[in-house]
Amino acid sequence: MLSFTYESLPARIKFGRGTIASLADAIEEVAGTRALLLSTPQQTEQAREATLPAEGQIVGHFDGATMHTPLGVTEQALDVLKQTGADCVISFGGGSTIGLGKALALRTGVPQIAIPTTYAGSEVTPILGETVDGRKTTQRSPKILPNVVIYDVEFTLSLPPALSGISGLNAIAHAVEGLYARDTNPLVQLMAEAAVRTLATSLPRIMAAPQDIEARSQALFGAWLCGTVLGSVGMALHHKLCHTLGGAFDLPHAETHSIVLPHALAFNAPMIPEAMAALRRALGTEDPAGALFNLGRTVGAPASLKALGMPEAGIQTAAEQAVKNPYWNPRPVEFEAIRTMVARAYAGERPVEG
Incomplete structure (x- = not known):
């Protein structure tokens, strides 16, 4: 019930x-x-x-x-x-x-x-x-x-394709965390799944044809859904990490979200079966984290935090700050596991579940 x-x-x-x-x-x-x-x-x-x-x-x-x-x-x-x-x-x-x-x-x-x-x-x-x-x-x-x-x-229409893709991935991050937020609900989950599907479909179309007004309209609609999700529920580890990285190293906001997104999802995947099922439906794949990583490459987003100018020592700093006053998260936020995840994002490696 x-x-x-x-x-x-x-x-x-x-x-x-x-x-x-x-x-x-x-x-x-x-x-x-x-x-x-x-x-x-x-x-x-x-x-x-x-x-x-x-x-x-x-x-x-x-x-x-x-x-x-x-x-x-x-x-x-x-x-x-x-x-x-x-x-x-x-x-x-x-x-x-x-x-x-x-x-x-x-x-x-x-x-x-x-x-x-x-x-x-x-x-x-x-x-x-x-x-x-x-x-x-x-x-x-x-x-x-x-x-x-x-x-x-x-x-x-004047937003360059590369910026469109990065901005869209940033929006997707809001919807993904909304699927498994502590205070999520069926309405938010419906919006989040539709948002991910809409943006994952429209962003590659924009890369191929930047003046495609219908693709632009769908992407903007998807972004609205993502924002509505973000405004309706609390967020978790992904947003904590991105706020930490952005504030500590002055990294660009959307690019940071696009890089961290698949890694944070893979980290939480074992604890969020219903959210993963929704993402499999939305993305049409058995590997949602991998699909989001691939989408980043399709839209030309940077793959690594290193490429954004984050120093290697920032891996330790980010992990330390992430475990201090952490946001609620479906999986316990433990230092070594977070450090390993941030290191993969720093190097631009593919996300690994578990």
Whole structure:
């Protein structure tokens, strides 16, 4: 007999092609009149052009967002928010920009409108990861959740195929852990399995034909599902390791997730038979961890943490931090086993179950 708790997150989702035309209405929906636009330096011009439908409601642009949401950057953005008198924020971009919007909302209560241009999925989660002095910590709060998300598939067409693949693998990691989270439930498991299947099918199509609008739409839909899973349940060892590695060695977020994903899954596989069965269905294989490792090679993701610039001594550091205040995990988090797993990910070896 089923018994579970499921709480639906209260965000408004606008999904389709050309949905950016609704931006001005979205600002009104959150009771905003003076919006601060956020982006990374690399997306400055794209952000300004994309948000022209609401040009008259935008009073400033902070384009200093960066990965892992360092506290110093958030403080700079807070100054701009105060100087402009903005009463809402528009986060245009991937996880770095959306994370900055969340950090501002947490501190000031301003409503957020997120316009994702990658497959990160963080736009639909009440979760914020911040970095201070090389250590990344996460927190969860209703204040962190964006109020409106505008998914416009047009903005993903310019995402290079390699970045599309890495971003998509990052999203898949959320769904995979959602399948065996301590507080998972049947609705989350349905979304997670569908998300993995959708992204695993669409990402190779994008690599072959980057302008395939249907493949892009499916990938964006899959990313939304993955983010919804991440926002609905707690995470486990995979996310603990990635936060540790990202904060300690300033490794790129999505690439780190794509590398760690198959290894963390293989580590937990003996303890999660139902999740493995769902992944076998979603991926059409008896070896889900191996299939995810292969998908990484198909989409051109780096295979090793070494390739990202992590020092070999980081294997020991990551294992030590992973066993300190560990997230819940279906398999006990023991130092030697974690060290061995991180070493394989460092070297770019294939994942090994058990």
